[in-house]
Amino acid sequence: MLDLRLYMAQRLSAMVMIxxxxxxxxxxxxxxxxxxxxxxxxxxxxxxxxxxxxYGTFVAAVSVHGAIGLRVIVHETxxxxxxxxxxxxxxxxxxxxxxxxxxxLAVTLA
Amino acid sequence: xEAAENTLEVSVWRGGEDGEYQTFQVxxxxxxxxxxxxxxxxxxxxPTLTYRFACRVGMCGSCAMMVxxxxxxxxxxxxxxxxxxxxxxxxAPLRNLPVIKDLAADMDPFFDKWVKAGAVHHPTRxxxxxxETITPDxxxxxxxxxxxxxxxxxxxxxxxxxxxxxxxxxGPAALQRAWTLYNDAKDADRQAILDNVSGVGGCxxxxxxxxxxxxxxxxLDPLSAIAGLKRVTAQNFFKRKG
Amino acid sequence: MIxxxxxxxxxxxxxxHRLSGLALVLFLPAHFYVLGLALTDMAAFDGFMTFASxxxxxxxxxxxxxxLAIHIFxxxxxxxxxxxxxxxxxxxxxxxxxxxxxxxxGTFFLQAV
Numbered sequence: 123m124l125d126l127r128l129y130m131a132q133r134l135s136a137m138v139m140i141x142x143x144x145x146x147x148x149x150x151x152x153x154x155x156x157x158x159x160x161x162x163x164x165x166x167x168x169x170x171x172x173x174x175x176x177y178g179t180f181v182a183a184v185s186v187h188g189a190i191g192l193r194v195i196v197h198e199t200x201x202x203x204x205x206x207x208x209x210x211x212x213x214x215x216x217x218x219x220x221x222x223x224x225x226x227l228a229v230t231l232a
Numbered sequence: 233x234e235a236a237e238n239t240l241e242v243s244v245w246r247g248g249e250d251g252e253y254q255t256f257q258v259x260x261x262x263x264x265x266x267x268x269x270x271x272x273x274x275x276x277x278x279p280t281l282t283y284r285f286a287c288r289v290g291m292c293g294s295c296a297m298m299v300x301x302x303x304x305x306x307x308x309x310x311x312x313x314x315x316x317x318x319x320x321x322x323x324a325p326l327r328n329l330p331v332i333k334d335l336a337a338d339m340d341p342f343f344d345k346w347v348k349a350g351a352v353h354h355p356t357r358x359x360x361x362x363x364e365t366i367t368p369d370x371x372x373x374x375x376x377x378x379x380x381x382x383x384x385x386x387x388x389x390x391x392x393x394x395x396x397x398x399x400x401x402x403g404p405a406a407l408q409r410a411w412t413l414y415n416d417a418k419d420a421d422r423q424a425i426l427d428n429v430s431g432v433g434g435c436x437x438x439x440x441x442x443x444x445x446x447x448x449x450x451x452l453d454p455l456s457a458i459a460g461l462k463r464v465t466a467q468n469f470f471k472r473k474g
Numbered sequence: 475m476i477x478x479x480x481x482x483x484x485x486x487x488x489x490x491h492r493l494s495g496l497a498l499v500l501f502l503p504a505h506f507y508v509l510g511l512a513l514t515d516m517a518a519f520d521g522f523m524t525f526a527s528x529x530x531x532x533x534x535x536x537x538x539x540x541x542l543a544i545h546i547f548x549x550x551x552x553x554x555x556x557x558x559x560x561x562x563x564x565x566x567x568x569x570x571x572x573x574x575x576x577x578x579x580g581t582f583f584l585q586a587v
Contacts, residue, residue: 129436129462130469133556136549143546147578150539154585160523164512188499194437195496198397218499221506228513301478318476327479391479439492440552442484462556 128190135187142180167229174230181222189215240311242269244281245324248331253322254278266299266306266314270323270335283335290449293383296390297335298324303390305449327390342386342403349406350428351413354421364418376415379408379457381450388444388454400433404444404454407435411457414464426465435461487568491548494541501538536583543575 124132153162167173193211196202202210238260243253256273267285274281285295290308297306299314300322315321329337357364366373388404389395395403407429414425429435435458444454511519525531551567 124436125432125434126430126436126465126469130466133466133553136553140546140550143542147539147542147582151578151582151585154582160512160516160520184502188495188502191495192499195492198394214499218502218506221503221510224513225506225509228510300476303479316477320476322476393480393485439488440484440555441488442482443479446482446484447479459556466557 124190124194128193131186132190135183135190138179138183139187142176142183145176146180164229168231170230174226177226177230178223181219181226185215185219185222188218240269241320242273243320243322244270244273244335245331246281246334248333251331251334253324260311264311266297266304266309266311266321266323267295269311269321270297270306281335282333291383293385296326296385296387296449298322298327298390303327303387303447305385305387308449326386328392328395329386329390337386339386342389342405343384345402345433346384346406346409348428348433349402349410350425351406351409353413353416354419354424356418356420366417370417372415372417375460376412379412379452379454382408382452383450385449387447387449391443391447393441393443394437394439398433398437401437402429402433402435404438404458407438407461408444408452408454408457410435411460414461423468426461426468429461430465435465438462483568487548487551487571490544490572491552494545494548497541498538498545532583536579539582540575540579543578544571547571547574 153166167177189211192214193207196210197207240258240260242256242258244256245251246254256277258269258272258277261268267288270281270283271285274283283295283297285307286292287294288307290305293305295306296303298304299306299309300316300318302314303326304314306323311321323335325331325335326337329339329341332338368374368377382405384405386405388408392401392404394401410425410429413419414422419425438455438458440455440459442455445452445456448454508519508522511522526535548568548571551571554567
């Protein structure tokens with residue numbers, strides 16, 4: 123259930139996330155050395171414009187990418203189409219974006 | 233015991249969508265194709281068995297069936313190759329298509345999508361003009377040549393799980409045909425071809441499972457053809473916006 | 475035994491990509507929720523961090539990092555296939571996806587324990 127527009131949104135968001143995901147993986151492996159505390163995470167990220175933009179972009183891209191992926195899986199598994207499928211796509215995009223935005227604000231704004 | 237060793241146990245689909253398998257004992261031969269087995273059943277065991285074939289040499293594309301779960305052209309598939317060590321043969325009509333009766337699948341949806349993919353030539357010249365010369369080593373011609381041996385047997389269509397899960401999806405054969413025509417220098421409206429494969433059931437639904445390329449009896453590569461369509465439509469997406 | 479048409483590497487690669495993607499998209503809201511705790515309830519956030527140092531949770535985290543790595547390298551393979559005409563070594567690339575994902579998540583796991 124993908125036309126050209128959705129396909130492009132899926133591939134472009136994927137391309138945006140490639141460096142972000144690799145960065146995220148690297149940060150995780152680095153940060154996990156010798157245990158992890160909430161204070162450590164926040165000390166690194168709070169008040170940092172860089173991490174705000176890094177994770178802000180990440181959240182925007184993953185909302186688009188995840189919603190379209192979910193749409194394809196639901197359509198191909200349950201045969202959902204039309205308005206229900208559109209609602210699911212936009213609904214999941216919105217939930218991911220709002221929850222993600224809240225998380226980004228929580229860890230980057232002091 | 234001697235007789236049992238020289239007999240194949242063959243389960244054949246009987247009836248329509250809600251039919252069932254019927255088992256036959258068929259004499260085994262050293263050289264024997266799946267189509268030979270089906271023909272033996274029809275001629276010596278049950279004349280009411282319905283199936284489809286024409287050329288028997290892998291040219292017409294009418295005898296494809298599911299053999300032990302895989303789509304095959306039955307006239308060119310040896311029993312030994314199809315069984316892959318299993319001790320029985322299971323023959324069913326092609327997957328992803330309605331069943332008419334027994335081993336005959338209704339090919340209409342397959343050919344309807346062929347038309348829907350817009351695989352229609354848009355001429356650049358009239359019959360009064362001289363024929364345009366295309367040299368065999370032009371890049372577009374080389375790309376087009378990869379797929380012109382398609383015999384419309386629907387093996388790729390039957391093997392594709394995206395077709396199974398998404399009834400709108402045009403499928404590998406129709407999309408590969410569109411890619412071939414797109415690479416034809418003599419086509420006057422390539423954008424129309426791209427528009428036809430960019431809709432709801434178009435090439436962008438492909439999940440690169442690769443069963444089409446894996447099972448194509450003529451060893452064509454619809455997977456790469458569909459990737460080509462994705463690449464060109466993506467490039468055009470920006471050109472048309474800009 | 476009859477082996478159906480699906481039993482080949484590229485089909486498995488497709489299914490791995492689909493399942494890892496589905497798991498990740500379902501995990502994300504929980505991930506976001508926990509990070510959001512830092513905004514409203516710092517004690518609960520710290521409490522979660524203590525919970526996260528449990529070995530079983532570490533194992534689950536290894537799984538998540540593995541899924542993420544599977545999905546990103548499988549995705550890179552798809553982008554290469556679709557946008558660069560790299561069609562020949564697809565099976566090798568699919569296998570490399572799994573190998574690199576194991577390597578990365580294994581490194582993560584060793585750092586974590």
